[in-house]
Amino acid sequence: MAEESLAIGTDEWVAAHEGRTSGQVQGPVARTFGRLPWWVWGSIAVLVAVVLPLIGSTYLMRVGVNLGLFLMLALGLNLVVGYAGLLDIGYVAFYGLGAYGFAMLASDKFGVHLPTVVAVPVVVAAVSIFGLVLGLAARRLLGDYLAIVTLFFGQMFVEFALSGDAITVPGRAEQVDLTGGTNGITDVDRFSFLGVEFSSDRWYYYLLVVLVVLLALAVRRLDGSRIGRAWKAVGQDPLAAEAMTMPVNRLKIMAFVVGAGIAGLAGTVFAAVQRGVFPSSFDLPLLILLYAAVILGGSGSLKGALIGAALLSLLPEALREPSYSEMVFVLLLVAGLALAVRSWRDRIIVVVATVVFGFVMNLLFTLLHVQGVPASAWTSGPVSTLLGHWLFVPQDRVLWGNLGFVGLVVLLAVLTLVGTRVRPILLPAIVWLSIFVWFVRLADVPSITRQLLIGALLIVLMIVRPQGLFGRRQVEVL
């Protein structure tokens, strides 16, 4: 055994290398979090969540409820996609089934008002059975094929909800209304346990805090358990997992059922807190946002799912505030520049060139006699005054903003085509155009700007960390 440490081909170097680069492997975010044990961070999060309502407004409570629902969904989807590796594109349909299920069993729609303690378990069980059926149908499908089948399932649900208000039943003259069509089902009962009615968002907020904490603890337990390990094994190599005593089909179906159950439970809460359900709530945008959350956090990681979901749920809310979105814009611009230009000398050149370029454009606009607005008319503060002399703001902001936007997109496309030598020449124009478009046009339409900013943020994050914030580096072997 003595010669072992010097043996050729052993992984001493690999191990040493791992040791050197372990910081990079874990990622800066994960390292920061690693300094304190998980339960400290968990307790802090729970404490903040519990105290928040005492100082928060009703708007904040609504944000909190949405966050809670989103966290539940992300945790469930993470089990299906991140652990078991099943590309389930119809996941949101289970959320919708849960919501519609509860709405049907507890509203004036059919005059049925089941008590919450009965309705919720019944609905969750029913949604789980839907998960079982879909799992059974799709159990032999992998990857893209599974995605196609589940996508169909998801869209089928939306279609059913949309046109379920006029179902022709053989032997009955009038059409049956099951889902209320585009109008959905309204006046859904509130939750009530033991005679206590959940009368405000605050109740649901606390209920969701409890549910999310319980769910996260359960997932944490599962992670280090026989079932969780088997799911991860199945997700990585189903054939090897099957050969190593794991019944792959059963495990996949189990993941489907559990994921569906969690989504169904979240759906019942959603229906009760909204007091109504509508088909549009369960369409593709929510699904895309959910996937983005799970991927952003790092597929297959509990922390990742929680933080990814929190970011993608809170960011759009935070960006409603113009000053925040301006901050994010400036950050993105600086980060983009820092990524695009690698040496400090070039960075300084680009910044100086941008300033010069701005004055040149200002002059150009004046020479062309374009009607402009003085800077003080639309913003205030010393930065704006300074900016006013540098940045020309045309009278017709929509036209010039749109023109600038098209120019920006074209320039960005050109940037990807040209070589590294030409790039620095284009950069000042791009930076100036970004700022121009932002102040002239984008700052006026926050709802669109929000989406653009989140998209840009995701692109930057995914370039920097393709495996997600807490994801393990995916390695292709051989």
Add this chain to the structure above:
Amino acid sequence: MTVALAVEQVTKRFGGLVSISDLSIEVSPQEIVSVIGPNGAGKTTLFNIITGVYRPDSGRILVEGNDVTGLAPSTIATKGVARTFQNVRLFHNLTVIDNVMAAMYGRTHAGLVASALGLPRARREEARVREDAKELLSFFGSRLMGYRWEQPAYSLSYANRRRLEIARAMATGATILLLDEPAAGMNPKETHEITEVVARLRGERGHTIVIIEHDMHVVEGVSDRVVALDHGVKIAEGNYAAVATDPHVVESYLGRGTAGTK
């Protein structure tokens, strides 16, 4: 009971191609049998049939006297046949010890609810499995010990990945191990080590072993008996010396006309 693993008159066709033709092999308990043959002889197909990945067109597979033909691979593995793969198929993003513990699925019982709630029963089982896994990894000396337990499998060297794959197969609790080219891609020193490991698998752990190998030094070093395949047909069987010099075997490797000159 004298037969651990029996392949009885198995035939497997892929379209018009007969991959395995009327093949019968019997392996006694604690025997080491090597399967050799040129590329495309049907060696890996044989493993796939035994482990249930393919269903034979005719014939039966018996494990310790029980017919396992047509059962799911996971069931067959639980009944005592585990394998390694020609091109290593570890769970690369799981840690070393998790790879081994994952393979103990078939002999543990904690269900979904018990696992999610962390019931005492499930936690006791988890602790026991972890100890088992550590004990099992110690079989490979210091190769897979200590800090390596918590390293992801992808960080291992090639030779250690092959070792871990053997450890994972052992973890299933199977008595019969099918090793598909365990020494492929290894240097002479590592090849020698694998030969020792295979011998110890039988000597210390009492495993019955079927091994596919191209390296004739390994075959010579470990085999009680050698089975030579060509085009899915058994062309020779016996001890190493007899099979290695068999005219049919030499012909299948080197081509017709050379057999007489040996």
